Amino acid sequence: NDWEIANGLKPDDATGDNGATGDPDHDGMTNLQEYLAGTNPRSASSYLKIGSIELSGNAITLTFEAVANRSYTIEYRNNVRSGPWTKMTDFPAQPFTRTVEIADPGAPASTARFYRVVTPQQP
Incomplete structure (x- = not known):
């Protein structure tokens, strides 16, 4: 291959x-x-991850690097150890690598929220 x-x-x-x-x-x-x-198996710094999470007031913004020709889903849950992951949004595949920024409009003001990015895009 x-x-x-x-x-x-x-x-x-x-x-x-x-x-x-x-x-x-x-x-x-x-x-x-x-x-x-779409990451490099020989580079420990190359892996699928959320690059940053920023909190401004009650708004949470996440960024991650989306690799060309890959689709993604951002999921969240309010308990780090249990509970189902809930789909927040999808990012369809594009023919170029890009930095994606997404705001979480439903982030609770008083509790923690945990995020992950998965590929391929989830149903």
């Missing part, structure tokens, strides 16, 4: 660091997860 070759993996070797469950950069993301996210 072209992605494996471009990222220094061996497409004919499905074991260890080269396999789908390998993690050559030891960032906790498997090669399969890095492939789906």
Whole structure:
């Protein structure tokens, strides 16, 4: 596969660091997860993440880097350890990498809220 070759993996070797469950950069993301996210499996600083969360008054704004040709969903929940993740919004795939900024209009003023970005876009 072209992605494996471009990222220094061996497409004919499905074991260890080269396999789908390998993690050559030891960032906790498997090669399969890095492939789906469009990130570099050999760079621990390259992984799908929310880049910033800013609070201004009662408004919360999140940013993340959206990789070309990937779709995303931002989800949230109000308890870090339990409860379902709720879809906040979707970002369809675009043919270019970009920084995405989204405001959470429903953020509660008095309780915590936890966010995650997932790819591909969730139903």
